Amino acid sequence: AIDVTLPGLSLPSGGLHLITRILDDLTGIYERMGYAVIEGNEVEDDHHNFDALNIPWYHPARDLWDTFWLEDGRLLRTHTSPMQVRYMATHSAPLKIVVPGKVYRYEATDATHESMFHQLEGLVVGDNISMADLKGTIAEMARGLFGPNSKVRFQPSYYPFTEPGADFSVWWENPRGESKWLELGGCGMVHPNVFRAVDDLREAAGRERIYEGKTGFAFGLGPERIAMLKYGIPDIRYFYANDMKVLGQFRGEL
Ligand code: TYR
Numbered sequence: 688a689i690d691v692t693l694p695g696l697s698l699p700s701g702g703l704h705l706i707t708r709i710l711d712d713l714t715g716i717y718e719r720m721g722y723a724v725i726e727g728n729e730v731e732d733d734h735h736n737f738d739a740l741n742i743p744w745y746h747p748a749r750d751l752w753d754t755f756w757l758e759d760g761r762l763l764r765t766h767t768s769p770m771q772v773r774y775m776a777t778h779s780a781p782l783k784i785v786v787p788g789k790v791y792r793y794e795a796t797d798a799t800h801e802s803m804f805h806q807l808e809g810l811v812v813g814d815n816i817s818m819a820d821l822k823g824t825i826a827e828m829a830r831g832l833f834g835p836n837s838k839v840r841f842q843p844s845y846y847p848f849t850e851p852g853a854d855f856s857v858w859w860e861n862p863r864g865e866s867k868w869l870e871l872g873g874c875g876m877v878h879p880n881v882f883r884a885v886d887d888l889r890e891a892a893g894r895e896r897i898y899e900g901k902t903g904f905a906f907g908l909g910p911e912r913i914a915m916l917k918y919g920i921p922d923i924r925y926f927y928a929n930d931m932k933v934l935g936q937f938r939g940e941l
Contacts, residue, residue, distance in 0.1 A: 705918075705937040706805055706926060709910040710787040713807050716831035720824070722783040722809070727770040729789055732761050735769035739884035740848040748847050753793040755802075763791035767808035768848060771877070771905055774810065775885040776892065780901050781813035787910075798922040805910050812877065812903035818851070821874055821904035829857050832913065840868055849875025849905065859916055869916055872908025 703711070714724045733744075742748055752765035770786040786808040794800050811820065822841060829837040838858040846852040852875035860866040879899075886896035911923050918937070920926075925933045 702934075702938050704926075704934065705914055706910050708937070709914050710805060710807065712832065713828070713910065714785055714787055716828055717783075717785045717809065720783070720827065722785050725770060725774060725784045725786050726788055727764075727767065727773060727786055729764055729791070730757065730761050731764040731769050735772050736762060736764050736766070739772040739881065739888065740768055741878050741880040741884070742847045746847060748845075755791050755793045764788075765792055766790050766907060767806040768905070768907060770808055771810045771848070771881065772885055772888070775812065775882075775898060776888040776894075779897055780903075783811045785809045796924060798924070801911070801923045801927065803927065804923065806907050807910060809874075809906045810877070810903065811905075812898070812901050814902065816876075816902040816904055818876060818904070821876070821906070824904075825855050825874065825906065833857060833859070833917075841874075844873060844875075846873055846875055848878050848881050849873075850878045851875055855906070861916075861919070869912075871912060872906055874904065874906035877903040877905055 714722075718724060736754075737744070737746075737749060737752075742752075754765055755763040757763070767786045767788050767790060770784075770788075774782070774784055774786075786806075788805065788808075789803055790806050791803050792800075794802060796802060809824070811824070822839070825841075826837075826839050829839045840856045840858070841853040842856070844852045844854040852873065854870055854873050856868040856870045858866060859869045882898035882901055882903075885898050889898075890896055911926060914920055914926070915923065920933075
C-alpha cells in the first residue's frame with residue numbers, strides 16, 4: 688500500500704544561470720526604454736572587431752584586447768562593440784539597440800579575469816544625441832538594477848571608438864554598511880571615424896551613406912561584475928566551473 692502521509696520526493700530541476708538572469712534583467716530595463724535587443728556572432732573578423740572601430744593594426748590600444756585568433760585569420764570577438772558596426776551597416780538611424788553576448792580574451796585567468804565572459808553593448812544613434820542622454824540612460828539603468836537611490840559617476844577615459852570616452856561607476860552600499868564607487872563599464876560618444884567606416888561598408892554593399900554627421904552614444908558593461916558585487920561572489924571563475932553548490936544559490940528571487 689502507499690502511505691500518502693509520507694513526505695514527497697523533490698525532483699531536481701534546472702534553472703537559468705545567474706548571468707543569464709542578470710542579462711535578462713538588463714535587456715528588460717532597456718526594452719522598457721524602447722531599445723531593440725540584438726544578438727551577434729561570436730566569430731568575428733579583424734575589420735569589425737578592430738579597424739572599423741578606429742583601432743588599426745598598429746594602434747597600441749589593440750593590446751587592451753588580447754585576442755584568440757582562429758586558424759583562418761578570423762577571431763573570437765573580444766567585445767560586443769563590433770555589433771555597433773554590423774547593425775549600422777544594415778540599419779538606418781534613428782536606432783536604439785542593446786547587444787548581450789559572450790566575448791573572449793586571451794588572458795591568464797585569475798579571480799577577476801576569465802577567458803570567456805559576457806558584455807552588454809548599447810548603441811543609440813540619431814540627431815543631436817548628447818552626453819546628457821548617455822548619462823541619463825546609465826542613471827536609469829542603475830536605478831533599475833540597484834534601486835531608486837543609486838548614484839552613478841562618470842570619469843574621463845579612452846576608447847578609440849569614442850570621443851569623448853568615459854568609464855562609469857555606481858555608488859555601492861553593501862550589507863555590511865561599507866560603500867564605495869565601483870566601476871561597471873565604459874561608454875562615450877560614437878567617434879566620427881566609426882560612422883565613416885560604417886558608411887564605407889554600406890557603400891561597398893550598395894547602400895546609401897547615411898551616418899556621417901549623425902550623433903550617438905555607446906556603452907559596454909560586464910554582467911559578471913554586476914553579479915560579483917551584488918551577490919558578493921569573490922571569484923569570476925565560479926560562474927563557469929559548473930559547481931552546483933555555487934550555481935544552486937541563485938534560484939529564487941534575485
Ligand atoms: N568595448 C569596450 C570594452 O570591451 C567597452 C565599451 C563599449 C566602451 C562601448 C565604450 C563604448 O562606447 O572594453
